[in-house]
Amino acid sequence: MKCVLIVAMDKARGIGRNNDLMWHLPNDMKFFKETTVGHAVVMGRKNFESIPEKYRPLPNRENIILTRNKAFLAKNCSVLNSVQELVELKKQESDKTLFIIGGGEIYKLALNENLIDEMLITHVNDDYGADTFFPSFELCDWSVKTLLVQERDDRHKSSYSIVKYVHK
Ligand SMILES: NC(=O)c1ccc[n+]([C@@H]2O[C@H](COP(=O)([O-])OP(=O)(O)OC[C@H]3O[C@@H](n4cnc5c(N)ncnc54)[C@H](OP(=O)(O)O)[C@@H]3O)[C@@H](O)[C@H]2O)c1
Numbered sequence: 542m543k544c545v546l547i548v549a550m551d552k553a554r555g556i557g558r559n560n561d562l563m564w565h566l567p568n569d570m571k572f573f574k575e576t577t578v579g580h581a582v583v584m585g586r587k588n589f590e591s592i593p594e595k596y597r598p599l600p601n602r603e604n605i606i607l608t609r610n611k612a613f614l615a616k617n618c619s620v621l622n623s624v625q626e627l628v629e630l631k632k633q634e635s636d637k638t639l640f641i642i643g644g645g646e647i648y649k650l651a652l653n654e655n656l657i658d659e660m661l662i663t664h665v666n667d668d669y670g671a672d673t674f675f676p677s678f679e680l681c682d683w684s685v686k687t688l689l690v691q692e693r694d695d696r697h698k699s700s701y702s703i704v705k706y707v708h709k
Pocket of ligand 1: 562
């Protein structure tokens with residue numbers, strides 16, 4: 542299965558604070574939804590619990606939650622208990638893409654295990670004072686292409702660009 546990491550990070554590589562997102566960028570939310578719908582999304586237990594109950598599981602996607610808690614259950618979701626189970630899932634043949642949707646711990650383990658074929662990174666052009674961060678990575682390992690640029694406007698307090706990184 543192709544494995545694509547999708548994240549929005551600020552200038553300090555910040556991705557969240559107090560187990561929540563730090564910004565409201567509707568066009569980026571729309572990009573996330575349109576990109577992931579019809580596919581599988583893998584998230585850490587903390588990320589899953591940060592999603593308001595009425596919005597989870599994320600609709601029209603197979604929701605997969607990583608937790609070490611073997612008793613963890615969430616309605617209409619699949620659960621994985623180790624990174625090895627994620628490695629096995631990636632080995633399966635499928636037309637669907639496996640999207641790694643965070644948070645910080647899950648991004649780190651997916652990159653460390655070399656699971657990621659592509660990254661879609663929304664670079665938000667401000668510093669929001671995060672407590673959770675995206676891991677640093679070797680830029681030279683990736684081919685880089687900017688997909689779109691969003692300027693500041695009434696609905697977007699920060700400008701951002703969405704950049705696609707393909708593993709060389
Ligand atoms: N900006 C973005 O694009 C974006 C995207 C997603 C999330 N976020 C933000 O990121 C923050 C949450 O990130 P986080 O790093 O605190 O938590 P997280 O990565 O969402 O979840 C961490 C949890 O994953 C489970 N886990 C970690 N490693 C594991 C392993 N090897 N095997 C099995 N389970 C494992 C553990 O669950 P148990 O404790 O249950 O064992 C751990 O507590 C929030 O602020 C959220 O809003 C931002």
